[in-house]
Amino acid sequence: MSKEPHQVLESIFAFPPNRETLGGTAYLIVENDGNILVDCPAWTDHTKLFMTEQGGVDWLVFTHRQGISSYARQIQETFSCQIAIQEQEAYLLPNLEVTSFSHEQILTPQCTLIWTPGFSPGSACLHYRSRGGVLFTGRHLLPNQQGQPVPLRTAKTFHWRRQVTSLQKLIEKFTPDTLNYICPGANTGFLRGKGVIEAAYESISHLDVAHLYQSEVGL
Numbered sequence: 420m421s422k423e424p425h426q427v428l429e430s431i432f433a434f435p436p437n438r439e440t441l442g443g444t445a446y447l448i449v450e451n452d453g454n455i456l457v458d459c460p461a462w463t464d465h466t467k468l469f470m471t472e473q474g475g476v477d478w479l480v481f482t483h484r485q486g487i488s489s490y491a492r493q494i495q496e497t498f499s500c501q502i503a504i505q506e507q508e509a510y511l512l513p514n515l516e517v518t519s520f521s522h523e524q525i526l527t528p529q530c531t532l533i534w535t536p537g538f539s540p541g542s543a544c545l546h547y548r549s550r551g552g553v554l555f556t557g558r559h560l561l562p563n564q565q566g567q568p569v570p571l572r573t574a575k576t577f578h579w580r581r582q583v584t585s586l587q588k589l590i591e592k593f594t595p596d597t598l599n600y601i602c603p604g605a606n607t608g609f610l611r612g613k614g615v616i617e618a619a620y621e622s623i624s625h626l627d628v629a630h631l632y633q634s635e636v637g638l
Contacts, residue, residue, distance in 0.1 A: 443604050457602075
C-alpha cells in the first residue's frame with residue numbers, strides 16, 4: 420500500500436491506513452457540490468497540504484466509531500467543515516459542532532449517508548451516485564481474503580444480527596445500476612492494488628443472508 424494518498428476512482432482518493440483508527444482507510448471525494456472526507460486519515464502536514472490542494476473539506480463524515488481520531492477537531496478547525504455522524508455516536512464528539520442524523524442524511528445531491536447499524540450502533544455507509552454508484556462501507560462490509568465484500572463478525576462487533584439486517588437493507592435499496600463499486604474502510608490490502616471492489620451489487624446480492632443470521636462466527 421502506497422504511503423501517499425492515491426486515486427482509486429475518478430474524483431476519489433484513498434489515504435494510507437491510519438494506525439490511530441486501527442488500520443482504517445479514509446477517503447476524500449472531490450466533487451463540485453463540496454468535498455467529503457470519509458473518516459479520519461492520519462493527520463500530518465502532508466495530509467493537510469494534499470487536502471488543501473484538492474480544495475479543502477466541506478464535510479467530514481464518520482462511518483463508525485473507530486473512524487474517529489483525536490484530530491477530528493483539528494480537521495474541522497482547519498477546513499471549517501461540517502461533521503456528520505449517526506445520532507447514536509454523536510456523543511463521541513463532545514464540544515464539536517456536528518450534524519447528527521437518524522436513518523439518512525443528504526449531504527449533497529450526489530451523496531447520502533445511510534444508517535447501517537451492527538458493527539457499531541451508529542455504523543453508516545455513504546452512497547455516492549457518481550461512477551454508477553459508489554458505497555463507502557466503513558467496517559460494515561469489508562473485503563475477505565478473496566477481495567469479496569462480506570460482513571465480518573469480530574470481537575468489536577456490536578450486534579451481529581443487526582449487521583446482517585443492514586446488509587439485507589442495502590441489497591433491497593440498491594440495484595446493479597445504482598451500486599457499482601465499494602470502497603471499504605479497512606482490509607484494503609486484500610484488494611491487491613485495485614483500490615475498490617467492483618461489481619459490488621452482484622457481490623452482495625449473492626451473499627446468503629439466511630446463513631449469516633445463523634452464523635456464530637461470520638465469514
